[in-house]
Amino acid sequence: MKHIRGISLDLDDTLWDVWSVIRRAEVALHQHIQARYPDVASRYDADAIRDLRNQIVETRPDIAYDLTESRRVSFALMLESCGHDPEDSHALMAYFLELRHEVELFPDVQPALEALSARYDVIALSNGNADVGRLPIGPLFKGQVNAASAGVKKPDSRIFQAGCEQLGMDPEAVLHVGDHPIEDVLGAKDAGLSAVWVNRTAAPWTHPQKPDAEVQNMAELVTLLESVR
Template sequence: MAPTSDFDPQRVRAITLDLDDTLWPIWPTIARAEGVLQQWLDDHAPAAAALGRDKGTLREVRNQMQTLRPDLAHDMSALRRESIRLLLQRAGDDPALAETAFEVFFAERQRVELFDDALPALAFLSSRFPVVALSNGNADVHRVGLGEHFRASISAREFGVGKPDARIFHAAAAAAGVSADQVLHIGDDAHLDGVGALNAGMQLAWVNRAEHPWEHAPLQPHLTVSDLLALCQAFG
C-alpha cells in the first residue's frame, strides 16, 4: 500500500466502487460471453454467425453502430444489442432475433469470476459504510450475486453520463446519503475512476494490480493499493 497524498480514513462516510477490473477481470468475462453468443448464432442465425467470426466485420459493425446511434454512447447494453441487430440484418437473418441473442450474451456477461480479494473486502467495507456501485459498464450487482453488499448502483446507462464526469460521482455520493468529500472512491482506471473522483472532490483509492505508472500529475490518488485487502488495512 502506498499513500501518495493525505488519506484521511476519519473523513470517509461512504464508499463508491467501480466493478469491472476492480472486483473481477472483465476481458475473460466478455470473451466467454461472446463465445456463448457465437454458439447461439451458430444454432439460430448461421449467416450472421459466419459474419461474426470475422473480427474485422464485427469491429466495423460496432463502429457503424456508434456512429448511427450516438445517443447510446453510455449504454453498453443497447449498443451491444443494436450491433447484434445490425449484424443480423447484414447477414439476411431475422433482426428480431437480436433481443434473444442479446439476453444470451447478457446472462453470460453476469457470470464473473471475482478476484480472490473482492468478496472479503466487500464484506469488510459494506459492514462499515454504505457502498454504491459506480460503473460505465452493464454488470448488474444483483445478477452477479453481490447485491447484498451495495446500498445502490449507479450506471452510466441509467444516469446518462459516465465517468469521469463529476456529475455521476456526485449522484453516487447522493445515493449514499453523503457529500462528495465524505466519499472514498475505489477503482482501477486511472482516468475514468481516478481523475473523475478527484475532480469530483472525493478521496481516491487507486487499485493498481498491474503496477501501472500514474500519469495524471499534479492530481494524485490518496492511496495506491495492489489489491482490495490492502485497502481494507488502511482502515485499521
C-alpha cells in the same frame, strides 16, 4: 480519510478481470448464433461482431455511453443485414448479458467487500453493464449507478454526483475506488470525492494530480481504511 462514510466501487477490472469475461461471452454468443442463425454466423465471426459493436459506439454518440443498448443495436444491424428480424436482437442481448455476468472475483474481493460493507454504505459505480444484483455479492451493496442510468460515463462528474445522491451524502464524505487512472481517480477527484487507485498491475502513475492512496488489491484497501479510523 477519516471523514469517509460511503464508498463507490468500480466493478470491471477492480473486482474481476473483465476482458476474460467478455471474450468468453463473445465466443459463446457466436456459438449460440451459429445454432440459430447459421447464415449470420458464417458472415460474422466473434471478431466481426465486436468490430460492429465498436462502430456503433463510434458513430452513435447518443447511445455510446450505454453499453447494453449500443451492443443490442449492433446485433440488430447484424441480423437485418442477413435478412432476419432486428427485433431478435433483444433476445441475443439478454443471452449475452447472462454470459457477461459469469464473472470470477479476484480472490481478495469477497472478504474485503464483507469487511467494507460492515462499516460503510457501499454502492457500485461503473461505466459497464454488470448488475451486482445478479451476482452473489449483490447483498453487500446498497445500490448501483452505471453509465446507462446516469446518462454519462466516467470521468464525467455527473455520474459521481449520481452516486453521491444515491448514498445520500456530500462528495466529501464519499470515497471512490477503481482501477482506471482517468475514469476513476481523476474523475472522482474532479467531482469532489476522495479516490483510491487499485493498481493490480503495478503500473506507474503518470498524471500530475494524484490519488489519495494507491493499493494493489482490495485487502490493502481494508487495511488502509482501518489505519485511518
